[in-house]
Amino acid sequence: xxxxxxxxxxxxxxRGLRQFKPDPVPDEMITRLLRAAIKAPSGGVRQGWSFxxxxxxxxxxxxxxxxxxxxxxxxxxxxxxxxxxxxRRAQHLEDHMEDVPVFILACIEGGPGGPVSGxxxxxxxxxxxxxxxxxGLASVLTTRQSRFEPEIKDILGIxxxxxxxxxxxxxxxxxxxxxxxxxxxxxxxxxxxxHWGNTWKTEAE
Amino acid sequence: xxxxxxxxxxxxxxRGLRQFKPDPVPDEMITRLLRAAIKAPSGGVRQGWSFxxxxxxxxxxxxxxxxxxxxxxxxxxxxxxxxxxxxRRAQHLEDHMEDVPVFILACIEGGPGGPVSGxxxxxxxxxxxxxxxxxGLASVLTTRQSRFEPEIKDILGIxxxxxxxxxxxxxxxxxxxxxxxxxxxxxxxxxxxxHWGNTWKTEAE
Numbered sequence: 502x503x504x505x506x507x508x509x510x511x512x513x514x515x516r517g518l519r520q521f522k523p524d525p526v527p528d529e530m531i532t533r534l535l536r537a538a539i540k541a542p543s544g545g546v547r548q549g550w551s552f553x554x555x556x557x558x559x560x561x562x563x564x565x566x567x568x569x570x571x572x573x574x575x576x577x578x579x580x581x582x583x584x585x586x587x588x589r590r591a592q593h594l595e596d597h598m599e600d601v602p603v604f605i606l607a608c609i610e611g612g613p614g615g616p617v618s619g620x621x622x623x624x625x626x627x628x629x630x631x632x633x634x635x636x637g638l639a640s641v642l643t644t645r646q647s648r649f650e651p652e653i654k655d656i657l658g659i660x661x662x663x664x665x666x667x668x669x670x671x672x673x674x675x676x677x678x679x680x681x682x683x684x685x686x687x688x689x690x691x692x693x694x695x696h697w698g699n700t701w702k703t704e705a706e
Numbered sequence: 707x708x709x710x711x712x713x714x715x716x717x718x719x720x721r722g723l724r725q726f727k728p729d730p731v732p733d734e735m736i737t738r739l740l741r742a743a744i745k746a747p748s749g750g751v752r753q754g755w756s757f758x759x760x761x762x763x764x765x766x767x768x769x770x771x772x773x774x775x776x777x778x779x780x781x782x783x784x785x786x787x788x789x790x791x792x793x794r795r796a797q798h799l800e801d802h803m804e805d806v807p808v809f810i811l812a813c814i815e816g817g818p819g820g821p822v823s824g825x826x827x828x829x830x831x832x833x834x835x836x837x838x839x840x841x842g843l844a845s846v847l848t849t850r851q852s853r854f855e856p857e858i859k860d861i862l863g864i865x866x867x868x869x870x871x872x873x874x875x876x877x878x879x880x881x882x883x884x885x886x887x888x889x890x891x892x893x894x895x896x897x898x899x900x901h902w903g904n905t906w907k908t909e910a911e
Binding site for chain 1: 710711712713714715716717718720722733734736737738740741742744745746747749750751753755756757758759760761762765786788789792793823824825827828829831832833835836837839840846847849862863864865871872886887888890891893896897898899900901902903906907908909
């Protein structure tokens with residue numbers, strides 16, 4: 502395992518990486534990601550989460566075939582350069598899903614018609630992404646498996662009262678692929694002091 | 707600021723802490739939490755998130771008054787000791803909301819009737835919780851503000867097309883309050899290898 506990196510270094514440089522080496526990922530690294538996941542908060546300590554690790558070729562090919570039938574990203578001229586680049590890479594990933602060595606599918610109890618709480622699964626997903634950053638693995642949060650919810654649940658034998666929340670592709674980053682820092686809307690636009698619209702003042706850095 | 711702690715130390719010991727000292731939290735610490743938040747992934751890089759820092763007494767009192775009118779936790783004998791303890795502390799917190807020195811209210815674009823994506827706000831919320839752990843602050847993920855959504859939006863001037871996702875109480879931990887490790891359902895129950903029900907095998911630790 503790589504040396505432990507600092508918390509804030511991990512947070513500040515975590516970034517969606519969508520290009521992977523085909524090399525397998527050691528079991529103990531995957532276990533470390535999963536152990537990170539289940540440390541996240543869970544509403545009422547219910548822990549209705551589950552995580553399916555997908556590595557076998559046939560399942561990855563089935564998922565790849567599904568994704569190629571899905572809606573494509575709508576990449577428009579009025580988007581920012583950053584957005585267009587992200588969407589192009591996301592489309593490339595979806596066209597070649599079976600090339601990713603590992604997926605982790607995060608699920609949460611709560612079926613069709615019942616309440617599904619993102620608050621009890623996406624913190625665990627974020628822990629996986631940060632842990633991947635910490636181990637030098639590439640990953641990215643994707644939720645577009647929801648387009649194929651019934652098919653994916655059928656392939657993986659997922660019970661009716663369980664909903665798929667995210668698929669995280671996992672692998673070592675392809676040559677030349679780097680972690681952040683990422684560009685973000687400035688804090689001044691999104692953080693408020695006491696009331697909507699009242700800018701949170703930060704000291705110059 | 708405290709020395710930086712390791713990523714996995716933060717993940718493994720992060721825990722919902724619900725008892726706070728009344729002491730104020732330095733601005734630069736709050737800014738650090740907010741900077742951590744906006745490093746999280748956001749679907750399509752849209753970043754439709756916002757974070758309101760609530761510190762003034764009158765607003766905290768209004769929120770405290772609201773919470774005392776709300777439904778109470780249903781603490782039952784058939785719950786585990788851990789769950790009952792968590793619920794009792796959560797009820798105590800809700801009965802004394804105005805005693806917490808700071809709240810961060812996390813919001814996401816997407817109004818009533820529109821789609822709201824937890825995947826684009828709860829990763830940011832988890833970054834705040836981990837950053838709080840890193841800075842030696844107490845916090846806990848709560849979503850029960852949704853019971854008072856219209857009132858809270860009115861108090862804080864939040865636009866109609868924005869939804870409240872979570873309130874994070876923030877402060878220094880009360881005397882004797884400690885971070886984890888937390889107890890969790892074992893990985894073997896919630897992690898699967900290739901197919902639902904097929905236990906993910908881990909090496910003995």
